[in-house]
Amino acid sequence: MYGYNGKILRVNLTARTVKVEALDETKARKYIGGRGFGTKMMMDEVDPSVDALSPANKLMIVTGPLTGTATPTGGRYMAVTKSPLTGTIASSNSGGYFGAELKFAGWDAIILEGKASAPVYLNIIDDKVEILDAAPLWGKVLSATTDALEQAHGGKARILAIGPAGERLSLLASIMNDRWRAAGRSGVGAVMGSKNLKAIVVKGSGKVAIANDDALKAAFAVCMTKIKENGVTGTGLPAYGTAVLVNIINENGAFPTNNFQESVFGKAEEISGEALAEKYLKKKDPCYRCPIACGRYCEVDDIKGGGPEYETIWAFGSDCGVSSLKDVIKANYWCNEYGLDTISAGATLAAAMELYQRGLVKKADFGDGPELTFGNADAIVEWTKRMGKAEGFGAKLALGSYRLCDSYGVPELSMSVKKQEMPAYDPRGIVGQGLSYATSNRGGCHVRGYMISPEILGLPEKLDRLDTAGKPLWTKIFQDFTAAIDSVGLCLFTSFAMGADDYAALYNAVCGTSITGAEFITSGERIWNLEKQYNLAAGIGSNQDTLPPRLLKEPIPEGPSKGLVHPLDKVLPEYYSLRGWDAKGIPTKAKLAELGVD
Amino acid sequence: MTIQARLFATLREGRGKVIAAELEEGATVADLAARLAISHKDIAILLVGGRDAAMDKILTDGDIVSVFPPVGGG
Ligand code: SF4
Numbered sequence: 250m251y252g253y254n255g256k257i258l259r260v261n262l263t264a265r266t267v268k269v270e271a272l273d274e275t276k277a278r279k280y281i282g283g284r285g286f287g288t289k290m291m292m293d294e295v296d297p298s299v300d301a302l303s304p305a306n307k308l309m310i311v312t313g314p315l316t317g318t319a320t321p322t323g324g325r326y327m328a329v330t331k332s333p334l335t336g337t338i339a340s341s342n343s344g345g346y347f348g349a350e351l352k353f354a355g356w357d358a359i360i361l362e363g364k365a366s367a368p369v370y371l372n373i374i375d376d377k378v379e380i381l382d383a384a385p386l387w388g389k390v391l392s393a394t395t396d397a398l399e400q401a402h403g404g405k406a407r408i409l410a411i412g413p414a415g416e417r418l419s420l421l422a423s424i425m426n427d428r429w430r431a432a433g434r435s436g437v438g439a440v441m442g443s444k445n446l447k448a449i450v451v452k453g454s455g456k457v458a459i460a461n462d463d464a465l466k467a468a469f470a471v472c473m474t475k476i477k478e479n480g481v482t483g484t485g486l487p488a489y490g491t492a493v494l495v496n497i498i499n500e501n502g503a504f505p506t507n508n509f510q511e512s513v514f515g516k517a518e519e520i521s522g523e524a525l526a527e528k529y530l531k532k533k534d535p536c537y538r539c540p541i542a543c544g545r546y547c548e549v550d551d552i553k554g555g556g557p558e559y560e561t562i563w564a565f566g567s568d569c570g571v572s573s574l575k576d577v578i579k580a581n582y583w584c585n586e587y588g589l590d591t592i593s594a595g596a597t598l599a600a601a602m603e604l605y606q607r608g609l610v611k612k613a614d615f616g617d618g619p620e621l622t623f624g625n626a627d628a629i630v631e632w633t634k635r636m637g638k639a640e641g642f643g644a645k646l647a648l649g650s651y652r653l654c655d656s657y658g659v660p661e662l663s664m665s666v667k668k669q670e671m672p673a674y675d676p677r678g679i680v681g682q683g684l685s686y687a688t689s690n691r692g693g694c695h696v697r698g699y700m701i702s703p704e705i706l707g708l709p710e711k712l713d714r715l716d717t718a719g720k721p722l723w724t725k726i727f728q729d730f731t732a733a734i735d736s737v738g739l740c741l742f743t744s745f746a747m748g749a750d751d752y753a754a755l756y757n758a759v760c761g762t763s764i765t766g767a768e769f770i771t772s773g774e775r776i777w778n779l780e781k782q783y784n785l786a787a788g789i790g791s792n793q794d795t796l797p798p799r800l801l802k803e804p805i806p807e808g809p810s811k812g813l814v815h816p817l818d819k820v821l822p823e824y825y826s827l828r829g830w831d832a833k834g835i836p837t838k839a840k841l842a843e844l845g846v847d
Numbered sequence: 848m849t850i851q852a853r854l855f856a857t858l859r860e861g862r863g864k865v866i867a868a869e870l871e872e873g874a875t876v877a878d879l880a881a882r883l884a885i886s887h888k889d890i891a892i893l894l895v896g897g898r899d900a901a902m903d904k905i906l907t908d909g910d911i912v913s914v915f916p917p918v919g920g921g
Contacts, residue, residue, distance in 0.1 A: 479917070480891055480916065480917020480918070481917055481918060481919050481920050482920070484857075484916075484917065484918075485856070485916070485917055485918030485919055485920065486918075486919075486920045488856070488857070488918075489856060489918060491920055491921045493855075493856055493918045493919060493920075494919055494920070494921050496855050496913075496915075497855070497892060497915055497918070497919060500853065500855075500894055500897055500913040500915075501894065501897055502897045518864075522856070522918075523855065523856060523859070543920060558921075559921045560921065672921075673921070674921075695921060699921070701919070701921060702919075705892070705919070706891070706892065706919040706920075707891060707892065708919075711899070713899060714899070742920055745919075745920055808897060809894070809896060809897020809898060810897070
């Protein structure tokens with residue numbers, strides 16, 4: 250087989266057994282790999298109504314056919330499972346080097362099932378797999394865990410692990426790899442923690458078989474030229490990382506501030522990508538075979554490490570009213586150490602700040618911790634640590650903003666969709682992005698259909714961010730295209746420069762197939778519909794395809810987007826109809842048959 | 848009239864962050880770009896008062912013009 254290794258590792262943690270299984274080639278081709286193939290395996294093996302933190306849930310670490318190949322950014326993997334945060338299918342993507350190494354070791358995916366009776370970790374050296382005692386690692390933060398495993402297994406080992414947040418079943422826990430790369434969202438780290446699995450160590454000595462080396466070289470050259478010549482991937486992201494968006498989104502008046510109570514942050518400049526580059530950036534930190542290198546490596550006081558990303562700066566910065574970039578970097582660091590999703594962690598602190606502002610949370614609730622008031626820079630750092638340890642009020646924070654606000658009787662103050670916190674773009678000022686949030690199959694998320702690209706950045710063409718016309722179709726296409734990119738094993742950021750035909754050319758060269766760009770996008774649509782089916786079977790209906798009431802009813806108070814609310818009712822019906830779903834947002838039998846979703 | 852130009856990312860090099868530009872009545876965004884020696888191909892995102900604008904937009908006193916080179920990606 251080309252592209253795929255043809256082998257899946259099934260680990261039953263209850264029985265402590267490992268099994269080698271052949272990859273189902275037909276299924277893999279139909280759902281590509283990564284997010285799509287992982288969702289298909291979940292559909293076939295895990296009852297969608299299962300308790301996400303019970304041993305009956307499974308965690309799948311799935312690569313794509315281009316993972317580990319000589320393609321630009323070809324190092325991604327997906328953590329696919331049922332989310333304990335949203336109750337939907339979860340698929341969290343990560344870069345770094347782990348995914349490629351797993352391919353070199355000869356595997357396409359790892360299926361983790363059951364629950365170990367005590368903490369364990371996996372050690373994979375090519376086809377040799379051991380389940381080892383992780384008791385000495387339990388409770389350790391990411392750097393200490395990684396150091397210890399590197400010492401035991403050599404510096405060349407690639408390491409994926411959870412931090413204390415995952416061990417303590419925080420619904421905001423991420424799975425980390427290569428120290429600070431994160432499969433961040435939807436609480437996938439809690440699923441790993443619920444299985445008593447601390448880490449996976451992998452070393453591989455193989456190579457992915459390529460169907461047509463010459464065709465791959467040619468397709469690679471075309472893609473590299475596009476990436477280098479594109480302003481965003483060729484110069485913007487390498488120079489400033491994602492943080493350059495701070496000023497862009499703020500100037501558009503769509504930069505959520507103080508838990509989305511406002512949408513312009515007066516001190517944006519202080520936390521901007523420009524300020525980060527000037528003051529704290531030490532070097533770029535690219536993932537496997539990445540010519541874009543958006544990753545940042547920063548140093549502040551005695552802290553060093555990866556990040557922060559734009560979303561993180563927003564979450565701990567303007568959303569918490571904090572203008573100290575130094576403290577945002579520290580909060581980011583502790584998220585990486587404890588294994589917390591930076592978006593949800595920051596946004597949950599912002600929700601807690603609003604609860605306190607309204608007098609619902611009392612000073613006594615904070616114990617000896619700092620008061621969670623908007624703008625309190627010390628508080629974001631200290632409460633991130635306590636959230637990671639699930640200590641005191643931190644235990645409530647660790648469950649995310651929805652459950653926190655709900656416990657005070659005001660779930661509407663959680664700025665989330667399907668209980669997952671929305672990231673750093675106020676949908677009231679960006680119509681398509683709002684539709685994308687509302688319909689996302691994993692709840693509030695910007696990378697399920699990044700409408701910021703056409704609506705703000707003008708890629709591939711500029712759309713007026715306030716128009717409703719055309720937005721349902723754009724959103725649908727972006728969602729489908731993204732699902733395919735997430736499945737093939739490349740980084741979504743390549744899509745600023747590359748089109749569907751480019752991905753198809755890389756895929757064909759690697760796998761020896763002859764799909765077209767249009768077929769590539771159709772595979773994405775098939776995956777999107779499968780995810781929707783999983784969610785419906787899990788009891789997450791299309792009535793949850795909505796936005797928090799604040800965004801539908803309370804106009805933005807000041808700034809360039811003043812007076813706007815999100816016109817969801819004007820775009821959602823057309824979106825469903827373009828999807829070939831009924832008026833209630835349910836995929837029709839005809840649509841599922843057309844796509845071959847089974 | 849006075850226009851406030853806000854420059855970002857690499858456009859700041861040799862120019863500064865915020866510039867108060869005195870322009871003739873009826874001047875356009877293109878005139879402002881010429882005054883600041885910013886070539887059109889270096890402008891990817893252009894906002895007047897936080898809303899998308901074109902190079903031929905006629906400015907009025909007190910307008911805030913935000914100019915970004917091709918950057919972004921979140
Ligand atoms: S663009 Fe950034 S996130 Fe994507 S592969 Fe490159 S360094 Fe990693």
